[in-house]
Amino acid sequence: MKSPKEIALEKYFLKLIPSGGSSERLARLLVDDDEVQLLQDHANSVSIKRLGYNDHGPVHMRQVAVNAVRMLELLRASGITTSLEAEQIGTYEDSLDAVMLAAFLHDVGMSIGRQDHEILSVIIARPIMERLLVQVFPDEPNRRVIIASTATEGIVGHMANRRIHSLEAGIILIADGCDMEKGRARIPMTINTTPKVGDIHKYSSNAIDSVTIGHGKKRPIRIDVKMSSDVGFFQVEEVLLQKINMSPVKPYIELYASVQDQDVKQYV
Template identity: 60%
Template sequence: MTKSPKERSLNRKILKRLNGNPLRLAEILLEDDEIRAMQEYGNTVSIKRLGYNDHGPVHMRVVMMNAITMMELLQQAGIQTSLQSEELGDFDDSLCAVMLASFLHDLGMGIGRQDHELHSTYLAYPIIDRILKDVYPEDLEKRIALRSLAIEGIIGHMAHHTIHSLEAGVILIADGCDMERGRARIPMFLNTSPKVGDIHKYSANSIEKVSIERGTELPVKIRVDMSTEVGFFQVEEVLLSKIAKSTVKPYIELYAGVIGGELKRYL
C-alpha cells in the first residue's frame, strides 16, 4: 500500500524522535500492512459513510507525535508515569504503551462511530499482543502490563470511560489536539449536504495551528490558533472536555484565540 507524502513525512519525524524499544516498536507499527489496511478502512467509513473528520493513517500518526511530545515534556519536568511510580517499568516502557494506544485507538471506526473506542479494543488486542512479543520476547509480565495500559488508553480516549493511569491520560489529550484544518479538508470537499457531525468538520477547518510545547508555569502548554471563532467549539467541546477527564490535567496550560486577537487562557 502506497503511503501519502504526509504519512512519509510523519514517519520520518516519529522515528527521528525515538531510540531503544520505542524505536523498534515504531518501526513495526509504521510498516505493518494489517494496521494500515484497518486504518484506511476506518477512514473510509469515517469520511465517506459518516461525513466525519480524518480517522485514518495520518490522524493516528499525528496523535502518536502529540503523545510522544507530551510524554517527553512530562519526563523533562520530572513527572513519573504510572508504570514508573508502581515500579513495574521505566519511561521507555510507558512510552511504548502510549505509542500503541495512540496508533490503534481509532481502528473501531471501521465498524462505526458509536462505541468505536470499545470496538477498537478488541480489534487492537491481537495486534498489540503480536507486536509486544516481538519487542519484549522474554518478558511476559512486561507485555501484560503494557498491553493493559494500551487498552486503557484506547478505551478511554473519548472520555466516556474513567481512566486512571498517566499513560492513558496522555492519549486523551494527544487525540484531542489533532484538530488543525487539514484534518477536515477531505470531508469538506466530499460532503455538501448537511449531516450529523458537520460542526466538527467546520470548526476543525478553522483551526490553523495547535502547538504543544514546554509551559511557563506547568510542564505542558497547548496553544490553539484559529481563523474564526467557530474553532472555539473544538476547543471547548472536544479538547477541553478531554483534558477535564485526563489524569494529565494538573500539568496542562491551555490557550486559544483567533489569530490577531487576544488569547484566552482556559487552564
C-alpha cells in the same frame, strides 16, 4: 501506498523515539506493519466516505502518536514520572511503548463504525499488540501484559466518556483532542455538501489554523491553538477542553486559544 503526509509524520515520529532500545524497535514495527496500515486505511474510508466524519485514519493516528510522545517527553523533562514508573511496575520505555501502541490503534474500530468504536478498537487491537510485543519482548510475558493493558486503557478512554487513571492513558486522551487542525476536515468538507448532524465539528475544525505543543511557563506542557474565526472555539471548548478535564494529565497542562489579531484566551 502511503501519502506524503503519512511519510512525513512517520519520519518525525521516529525521530522522537530514543534510538537503540525496545521503543525504537516497536515504533518501526508499528509503521511497517501491513495489518495496522490496512486497518487505518479502511477506518478512514468508513469514517469519511460512509459516515461523513473527519480523518480517523493513518494520518490522524500518526499525528496522535507524535502529540503523545511529545507530551510524554515534556513531562519527563519536568521530572514527572509515568504511572508505570510511580507504581514500580514498569520503566519510562514501557510507558512510551504503551502510548505508541494506543496512538496507532485507538481508532481502528472505525473500520466497523462510529458507535462504541473505542471498544471495537480494543477487540481488534489486542491480538495486534500481542503479535508485535512478543517480537520485542519474547521472554517477558509480564512486561507484555502490563504494556498492553496500559495501551488498552488509553484506547478505551480516548473518547472522554469513561474515567481513566493512568498518566499514559491521559496523554492519549489529550493527544487525540489536539489533532483538530483544518486539514483534518478538508476531505469531508469537500465531498459532503448536504447539511447533517455533526457538521459543527467539521466547520469548527476547519477554523483551526494550528495547534502547537511545547514547554509551559508554569506547567510542563503548553498547548496553543490559533484559529481564523470564532467558530473554532467550539472545537476547543467542546472537544479539547473536555478531554483535558477528564485526563489525569490536566494538572500539567496550560491551554491557550486565540483568533488572529485578537487577545489570547487562557483556559487552564
